[in-house]
Amino acid sequence: MRLVAPQFQPRTVSAFAIAVFLALTAFANPAGATSPSQTPPRASVMTVATQDRVDTRISGLHTRLQITAAQEELWQKVARVMRDNAGTMDSLRQARASNVNSMSAVDDLKSYGQIADAHADGIRKLTPAFQALYDSMSDVQKKNADLIFQTDHRHSAKKG
Template sequence: MKRVHHTFPPRTPNVSALMTTLALATAILAAPASAASAASPPTGAHVMTVAAHSSVESRISSLHSRLQITAAQETLWQPVAQVMRDNAGTMDTLRQTRLTNMGSMNAIDDLKSYGEVADAHADGIRKMTPVFQALYDTMSEAQKRNADQIFRGKNHHMPKKG
């Protein structure tokens, strides 16, 4: 009898991997500052939020540079950058919630939580597509070829090294 190995979603999703296709891909903070909860978030959660903000800004800057966005395209780039920020905020909030609840989640809770992450990722891509298409439609043929190559790449959402 052949043994079948099943793989299950990781307990803590890789935010970068979930934000592919720019949906990085989900406001920097998902809730307004005035809606802060009565219980203070753990200090580590704040540090992670700051790190996530820095990371998304690096991706935005890197992609802007790699796509060779012109001054004329800047007004179409800004909605792309904002969707990236919004998507990152949503994913960061979901990741923090998973981390906070990890010790008390059972298998069903874990699957539901991971499903929320997957749904948010898909929603982020749906939000990104029309704003990126508006930008893409204004690109020169050389920019389009470059964008196509970037998006075909495994890590198109990561800053280019070196």
């Protein structure tokens, strides 16, 4: 029996979910989850490289979304969740990397499941923070945000 990764249809996935996926996958590495017998390290422990990537992503989105001074508090909540999510994914990657040579095939699948669960949890955490920000946006900002997320998705799909 051959396992096939599910294919996502762009029309069935919201632009927001796509953007979150892009943000999280910038920090996730399927070869980097914890083994099933381990508890992932705290999300606040993040490599410098990951911290740099997430800060660059946050700064870039801030500029591209044209966040106003009035929206800054809402944006900071989004940025905090993005950093927490990136930290979680980085911790999973680091823990898995340290155990990759001793994991069985079953351990490998379980650890990949932990990554998928962390990714889904990250989206669930980011959604309300981003929704509050999105709701505060002008119609022009919303159209811009939708376009940014659609464009980032198409760019990501071409890489994969």
